[in-house]
Amino acid sequence: MNGGPALVSILRQGSNLIASVHTALDDSQLVRFEHDLVEQIGEHRSQGVIIDVAALDVIDSFAALTLRRIAEMARLSGARTVIVGIPPDVAFTMARLGMGTAEVPTALDLEEGLRLLAEHATGSHPTHSPSGAEPDW
Amino acid sequence: MVRRIVHARVGAHPSADDLVQETLTRVLAASATIEPGMLEPYAIVTARNVVASMWRDADRKRRNQHRVLDLSTPDAPETQIVQGEEQSAMATALARLSERERRTLLDHEVAGTDTRTLAEREGSSAGAVAAQLNRTRARLRVEYLLALEQVQPPTERCRPVLIALSSGDQRRQREVHAAQHLLECDPCARLSRPLLERGQQRDDTLRIPVTGDPDIVAARVAARELAARLRFGTSDLTLIATAVSEVCRNIVRFAGSGEVVVELLETPRRGIRVVARDGGPGIPDVERALDDGFSTYGGLGLGLPGARRLMDEFAIVSEAGHGTTVTMTKWERTNDG
Amino acid sequence: MDDRLEERPDLTASAADLALQHPADGEHLLSQLVAHLREHRTRLRHEWAERIQQAHLLTAMTPQEVSAETTSVYDNYVEVLETGSVEALQHYARDLSERIIPRGVETHEVVGIVLLLRDVLARSLFEKYQRDFALLNEVLDAYEPAANRIANTVAVSFVDERERVIRQQQDAIRELSTPVLPVRERLLILPIIGVLDSERARQLTEQLLTGIRRHRARVVVIDITGSPDVDESVANHLVQTVDASRLMGASVIITGLSPKIAQTLVTIGVDLGKMNTIGDLQGGLEEAERLLGYTVTRKGGSTSS
Numbered sequence: 001m002n003g004g005p006a007l008v009s010i011l012r013q014g015s016n017l018i019a020s021v022h023t024a025l026d027d028s029q030l031v032r033f034e035h036d037l038v039e040q041i042g043e044h045r046s047q048g049v050i051i052d053v054a055a056l057d058v059i060d061s062f063a064a065l066t067l068r069r070i071a072e073m074a075r076l077s078g079a080r081t082v083i084v085g086i087p088p089d090v091a092f093t094m095a096r097l098g099m100g101t102a103e104v105p106t107a108l109d110l111e112e113g114l115r116l117l118a119e120h121a122t123g124s125h126p127t128h129s130p131s132g133a134e135p136d137w
Numbered sequence: 138m139v140r141r142i143v144h145a146r147v148g149a150h151p152s153a154d155d156l157v158q159e160t161l162t163r164v165l166a167a168s169a170t171i172e173p174g175m176l177e178p179y180a181i182v183t184a185r186n187v188v189a190s191m192w193r194d195a196d197r198k199r200r201n202q203h204r205v206l207d208l209s210t211p212d213a214p215e216t217q218i219v220q221g222e223e224q225s226a227m228a229t230a231l232a233r234l235s236e237r238e239r240r241t242l243l244d245h246e247v248a249g250t251d252t253r254t255l256a257e258r259e260g261s262s263a264g265a266v267a268a269q270l271n272r273t274r275a276r277l278r279v280e281y282l283l284a285l286e287q288v289q290p291p292t293e294r295c296r297p298v299l300i301a302l303s304s305g306d307q308r309r310q311r312e313v314h315a316a317q318h319l320l321e322c323d324p325c326a327r328l329s330r331p332l333l334e335r336g337q338q339r340d341d342t343l344r345i346p347v348t349g350d351p352d353i354v355a356a357r358v359a360a361r362e363l364a365a366r367l368r369f370g371t372s373d374l375t376l377i378a379t380a381v382s383e384v385c386r387n388i389v390r391f392a393g394s395g396e397v398v399v400e401l402l403e404t405p406r407r408g409i410r411v412v413a414r415d416g417g418p419g420i421p422d423v424e425r426a427l428d429d430g431f432s433t434y435g436g437l438g439l440g441l442p443g444a445r446r447l448m449d450e451f452a453i454v455s456e457a458g459h460g461t462t463v464t465m466t467k468w469e470r471t472n473d474g
Numbered sequence: 475m476d477d478r479l480e481e482r483p484d485l486t487a488s489a490a491d492l493a494l495q496h497p498a499d500g501e502h503l504l505s506q507l508v509a510h511l512r513e514h515r516t517r518l519r520h521e522w523a524e525r526i527q528q529a530h531l532l533t534a535m536t537p538q539e540v541s542a543e544t545t546s547v548y549d550n551y552v553e554v555l556e557t558g559s560v561e562a563l564q565h566y567a568r569d570l571s572e573r574i575i576p577r578g579v580e581t582h583e584v585v586g587i588v589l590l591l592r593d594v595l596a597r598s599l600f601e602k603y604q605r606d607f608a609l610l611n612e613v614l615d616a617y618e619p620a621a622n623r624i625a626n627t628v629a630v631s632f633v634d635e636r637e638r639v640i641r642q643q644q645d646a647i648r649e650l651s652t653p654v655l656p657v658r659e660r661l662l663i664l665p666i667i668g669v670l671d672s673e674r675a676r677q678l679t680e681q682l683l684t685g686i687r688r689h690r691a692r693v694v695v696i697d698i699t700g701s702p703d704v705d706e707s708v709a710n711h712l713v714q715t716v717d718a719s720r721l722m723g724a725s726v727i728i729t730g731l732s733p734k735i736a737q738t739l740v741t742i743g744v745d746l747g748k749m750n751t752i753g754d755l756q757g758g759l760e761e762a763e764r765l766l767g768y769t770v771t772r773k774g775g776s777t778s779s
Contacts, residue, residue, distance in 0.1 A: 023250075024357075026351050027353065057357070061383060092718045097379065108691075
C-alpha cells in the first residue's frame, strides 16, 4: 500500500494474502483499501485472501458492499476470500441490517480463516462455508 | 486513527506529539467561539485537518484545505503570540494530568481510539472509560484556564469546585457547595465564567457537521460515546453507531453537506435521538427509498431501510429542493440493561 | 389451664344466652358461634397449637412463628364464619403460603392444621351444647359446611401458591443458567425452551454470539423442540440469529422446527431452503459432527446447497 502502514496492513503468507484493518475506515479509505488489496491479489497471484475486520467499529452497508466487491474481484483473479473477526455485536447489527446472508465465507478469526482456505485448497470438506453453501462466485 | 497517520507520516515522536498538542490547542482556543456541544467532534475533525495539512498527498490536502482555514485564525503577529500562549498553557495543563489520564485522552481525542478498545486495554467498560474521559476533559479545561490566566488556586476547595463546574455535573456542584464558593473566591468567580458559559450549553447534545466521508466516522464514533453514557449494551451501541453511519452517508452522497444532532433523552424514557438534516435535493419517493435494495448509487440499498430496522423509531421527512430530515430514536431497555 | 378456669363463668353465661335466643335460625346460630369462638379465642387457640405440636406439624417453623400464624389463621377462620366470604381468607392463605413455602412446609401440613382447627372448634361446640342435643345438631349443621369450605379454600390457595412459586423458580433457573451448552469441541447447542418473547430472544442471541466466540464454535445447533410457537417478530429474530452466527463463522443447524413455526418463517419470507433444518436433535447432532469432520467427509454434500 502506498498509503503507509497505518490504516490497513497487507501481508503475504505463502499463496495467501492477509489483510488486517487496524481501525475504523471511512468510505474513501474503504475504497482505497479495496483498490490496494485487489491490486496486490493480482500482483501476487494469490489463491486465498483473508480480511481481518475485528478492528472495524461498524460494518455498515457500504463496508459490507466493499467486502463483497473485494471477494468478487478476488474470485475473478482466481482467489478465494474469507472475512474473519466480525465481533458479536457487529455480526448482530449486520444481520439486523439485512446483510446476514452474505455470500462471502466468514470465519471466527485468522486461524480459522487459514484453516478454511487450507481445506478448500485440498478440496476437503467444503461444507464449512458458513452459509452452509459454496458461494456461487 | 489519526495518531497512527501522524506517526506513520511524521515518524518521530516529538513531532507527532507537537501535532497532538497543536490540535488540542486549536480545539480549546476555538471552544470559546464554537458551540460547546461540538467540542468533541471538532477535536476529531481538527485533529484530522491538522494532520491532513502535513500529508504529501496534494489532492487530499486541497480537499481538506477549506477546513483548516475555517478553523485556524489569521496569522497576524499578535494572533501568533496569543496562539503561543495558548499552546504553552495547553502543554502545562496536559502535564498536570496523570500519565494514564493523558494517554487515554490523547488516544481517544486525537488518535480516534474508541472507548471500547480503550476499555479492553484498561480492563474496564466502555461506559466507565467514557465517564473517565468526561472527567479528564473537565479537568483539562480547568487546568488550561489556570495555566492561561497564570492563577494559583488560593484554597483547597477551588479545584474541586472548578472541575465540578467544568463537567456540568450539578450533583457534584451541590456536594462541593460550588455556588457558595464562587461568592467567596474571586479567582474562581472569574475563572468560572467561561466554564459556566460552556455548562449552559447542553452537555447531552452533540451537533456534528457532515460535509465529507471522514465526518461519517466522526459522527458515528461521537454518537456511540454519547450513547455509552446511558445503559446501552455493546450490541445497542453498535446498532446506534451503524444507523448514524447510514444516515450520514446519505447526507454526503445526496446533499453534499448537512448535520447530525445526537441528543440524550430523559422523557418519556431514557434514550438517544439522532436527527440527520440536509438541505439537498430531497428524496422524490420516500416510500421507495425505504424499500430494501433500492439504491441510486450502486450500493446495497440497505442504508435507510437498514437504519430503520436498527432503531426503535424512525421518521423521514423530505421535500423536493428543500432537503431531507431523518429522525430516529433508540430507547434504553427498561428491565435489566 | 389458668385461662380455662377464668373463662368458665363466661362459658356458662353465654350458653344460657344462646338458649334464650332464636335457636332455629342458622344465621343466628352462626353469629352466636362466632361470638363463642371470639370469646374463647385464647383458650381454643392454645388447644389448637398443642394439637399441632402433638401431630408434629409445622416442625420447620419456630414456636413463635407457629403462634403468630395460628393466631392469624384463627381470626381469619372466625371472620369467614361471620361474613361467609372466603375472599379475605384466600388472600391471607396465599400470603401465608408465600411465607411458609420457602421454609419447606408441605401441603399435608397446611391441610392438617386447618382440619385440626376444625376439630378443636367442633369439640368446644360439643362441650358447650352437650346438654341440648337438638341445638347442638343445629349448630354443627351450620358449622360443618362452613368449616369444610374454609379447609378447602386454604388447601387450594396453598397449592396454587406452591405452583406459582415453582413456576417462578423454574423461570429464575432458566434465566440464570447459560442456555448455550458446549457439547464438544467447536460445537454448541442452544436449546430454546418455553415461550420466547422479543426480550428473551434478544438475550439468547447475545449469549449465543458471545458463546460462539468464547468456545470458538464452528457449528451451532439451535433446538427449538421446546418452543411450540413463536410470533413473527421472534421468528425474525431467529433468522437474524442464524445470519449473525454465520457471520461469525459458525454453521447453524436448526432442529425441532414445528410445522407451526415453519409456517411462520415462510410467512415472513424466510427461504427455508437456505436454512439447515433437521428433524430432531439427534439428527442435528449427527449433522453437526459430520460438518466438524468427525465422520466420513463428504464432498460438496452440504444439505443446504
